[in-house]
Amino acid sequence: xxxxxxxxxxxxxxxVVLTGLLVDNFYALQVLIFIGINTLLALGxxxxxGYAGQISLGxxxxxxxxxxxxxxLTVHCQWSPWPALxxxxxxxxxxxxxxxxxxxxxSGYYLGMGTLGFGMIVFIVFREGGALTGGASGLVGIPxxxxxxxxxxxxxxxxxxxxxxxxxxxxxxxxxIDSRVGRALRAxxxxxxxxxxxxxxxxxxxLQVFVLSAVMAALGGFLYAHLIGFISPESFNFMVxxxxxxxxxxxxxxxxxxxxxxxxxxxxxxxxxxAFADFEMIVYGAILIGVMIFLPQGLTRGLIDAYERLRRQAxxxxxxx
Amino acid sequence: MRMxxxxxxxxxxxxxxxxxxxxxxxxxxxxxxxxxFEVAPGRIHGLIGxxxxxxxxxxxxxxxxxxxDRGGIRFQGRAIDGRPSHERVRQGIAxxxxxxxxxxxxxxxxNVLVGRHVRTRCGFLGAMTRLPWVGRExxxxxxxxxxxxxxxxxxxxxxxxxxxxxFGWQRLLEIARALAAEPRLLxxxxxxxxxxxxxxxxxxxxxxxxxxxxxxxLLVEHDMGLTMRVCDRIVVLDQGRLLxxxxxxxxxxxxxxxxxxxxxxxxxx
Numbered sequence: 001x002x003x004x005x006x007x008x009x010x011x012x013x014x015x016v017v018l019t020g021l022l023v024d025n026f027y028a029l030q031v032l033i034f035i036g037i038n039t040l041l042a043l044g045x046x047x048x049x050g051y052a053g054q055i056s057l058g059x060x061x062x063x064x065x066x067x068x069x070x071x072x073l074t075v076h077c078q079w080s081p082w083p084a085l086x087x088x089x090x091x092x093x094x095x096x097x098x099x100x101x102x103x104x105x106x107s108g109y110y111l112g113m114g115t116l117g118f119g120m121i122v123f124i125v126f127r128e129g130g131a132l133t134g135g136a137s138g139l140v141g142i143p144x145x146x147x148x149x150x151x152x153x154x155x156x157x158x159x160x161x162x163x164x165x166x167x168x169x170x171x172x173x174x175x176x177i178d179s180r181v182g183r184a185l186r187a188x189x190x191x192x193x194x195x196x197x198x199x200x201x202x203x204x205x206x207l208q209v210f211v212l213s214a215v216m217a218a219l220g221g222f223l224y225a226h227l228i229g230f231i232s233p234e235s236f237n238f239m240v241x242x243x244x245x246x247x248x249x250x251x252x253x254x255x256x257x258x259x260x261x262x263x264x265x266x267x268x269x270x271x272x273x274x275a276f277a278d279f280e281m282i283v284y285g286a287i288l289i290g291v292m293i294f295l296p297q298g299l300t301r302g303l304i305d306a307y308e309r310l311r312r313q314a315x316x317x318x319x320x321x
Numbered sequence: 322m323r324m325x326x327x328x329x330x331x332x333x334x335x336x337x338x339x340x341x342x343x344x345x346x347x348x349x350x351x352x353x354x355x356x357x358f359e360v361a362p363g364r365i366h367g368l369i370g371x372x373x374x375x376x377x378x379x380x381x382x383x384x385x386x387x388x389x390d391r392g393g394i395r396f397q398g399r400a401i402d403g404r405p406s407h408e409r410v411r412q413g414i415a416x417x418x419x420x421x422x423x424x425x426x427x428x429x430x431x432n433v434l435v436g437r438h439v440r441t442r443c444g445f446l447g448a449m450t451r452l453p454w455v456g457r458e459x460x461x462x463x464x465x466x467x468x469x470x471x472x473x474x475x476x477x478x479x480x481x482x483x484x485x486x487x488f489g490w491q492r493l494l495e496i497a498r499a500l501a502a503e504p505r506l507l508x509x510x511x512x513x514x515x516x517x518x519x520x521x522x523x524x525x526x527x528x529x530x531x532x533x534x535x536x537x538x539l540l541v542e543h544d545m546g547l548t549m550r551v552c553d554r555i556v557v558l559d560q561g562r563l564l565x566x567x568x569x570x571x572x573x574x575x576x577x578x579x580x581x582x583x584x585x586x587x588x589x590x
Contacts, residue, residue: 172449179448179459180434180441187424187435194422197384199410199439199502208445 044216050253053189058119064236066221092218138232252298343392370558415504425484436501
């Protein structure tokens with residue numbers, strides 16, 4: 001097999017290694033870890049939205065399920081985080097399957113409403129969970145991760161853990177897209193009627209990709225919970241779901257790299273915009289509107305188009321008298 | 322001419338598709354009333370009738386979009402009522418649409434590859450692990466897709482985005498995509514609509530070649546020249562009722578058909 005399609009991933013991997021080795025600023029590493037976690041979430045949601053064309057306005061619920069399941073098991077039951085992770089992922093998969101069974105028969109706005117309602121229910125469960133979830137004040141004392149005796153609480157090590165997971169999932173998603181499954185998902189996006197007519201079990205594929213995106217979100221939640229050591233319902237509310245959708249749209253639908261760009265931009269923007277203090281949200285909104293007006297296909301497509309334009313112009317300039 | 326007559330020589334073999342006393346009504350409109358006919362394997366069957374006669378409704382019943390209110394449909398001797406569309410494709414019924422339903426954002430080749438869906442089996446885990454059998458399956462699917470593109474004459478456009486194809490080629494692509502499922506029965510819903518005379522002529526040749534591949538064809542078509550040229554048997558619907566069935570010659574001479582549909586065309590011979 002040719003290595004050329006792998007090249008961008010190797011470049012990213014090299015960038016990750018270099019960054020991890022060179023950056024020892026705690027704050028910078030923390031932001032980079034958050035970008036990684038958000039990339040994982042956006043990547044999963046992009047499989048659902050960008051490829052299969054199904055919207056979810058409740059994805060923060062799965063993110064929260066991963067965080068809370070692992071948090072509750074490690075804090076209250078003194079489980080080690082790794083078996084807790086297995087339970088968290090299985091729980092997210094089971095819940096996604098149950099929720100998807102009826103809601104994925106819906107489409108468009110109705111699917112949006114269905115997932116929105118689900119997200120709100122889960123948020124309320126977190127907030128009203130009493131001693132189990134810690135209620136509105138949250139769950140404290142979630143232990144840091146260790147792997148084979150290596151303490152991963154060191155931000156540099158956590159950075160490598162998170163970005164290894166992200167790179168792995170980027171490659172897995174790429175493989176999925178370039179397969180019979182990916183084609184079936186894109187076919188559903190283009191025309192559900194035609195997809196059924198060529199023999200795609202549309203309901204089953206939508207359900208499977210929904211479960212996949214939920215599991216990826218739960219994994220993100222697990223990584224978040226054991227990084228911060230503290231979780232509260234507000235980290236998984238409706239606005240977080242909306243932010244995830246925005247990452248996918250801004251980065252570029254149906255693009256693995258779009259997830260990375262969207263997550264990167266939407267994680268960094270609030271950090272940069274602290275300087276604007278009270279005007280933060282206005283500047284934030286203006287940037288998003290600007291991106292959508294000038295790069296309606298998202299950052300990835302927009303950047304590729306800009307590059308192509310430059311390349312086309314370059315010979316013209318050199319041959320000019 | 323020889324092909325049209327061969328039907329009369331041979332006794333009917335066991336039917337591939339049996340439509341038995343089918344009724345279908347939408348709201349207050351009786352779309353189909355007591356329709357019964359059989360489709361013999363290896364033939365090209367025409368389904369004609371004025372607009373609103375119920376042809377597309379009948380297609381939708383056979384391909385599983387709707388269920389009949391009464392009556393039944395059997396494919397290869399087995400009742401298929403209530404089976405979802407995707408299962409019927411697996412069993413061997415493929416279709417095209419009156420208004421061409423391609424996967425617009427995907428390339429010509431990818432459209433045909435999606436058509437291979439029911440003849441391949443790689444799932445989520447297979448795609449992610451990329452075990453050796455997955456690679457073999459993918460290569461075989463691509464080879465089959467390329468052969469089909471050559472068959473319909475679109476190999477030169479394989480990498481074009483399908484929505485950018487001229488309309489006539491989109492029709493051909495839709496046929497290639499349907500054939501990729503290796504159907505025993507191919508339902509073509511007005512494949513000549515929107516084609517010019519030359520394209521229609523080529524389409525007729527293609528439909529005859531499809532029969533040569535052993536695929537039975539059920540054809541809804543308004544282009545009478547094409548229908549009479551390629552069909553071995555014709556079923557005529559009018560206002561949801563079965564008006565007549567027979568060879569093209571019989572249909573052309575059928576007094577009721579002439580009255581209701583052909584508007585007094587002259588019977589040859």
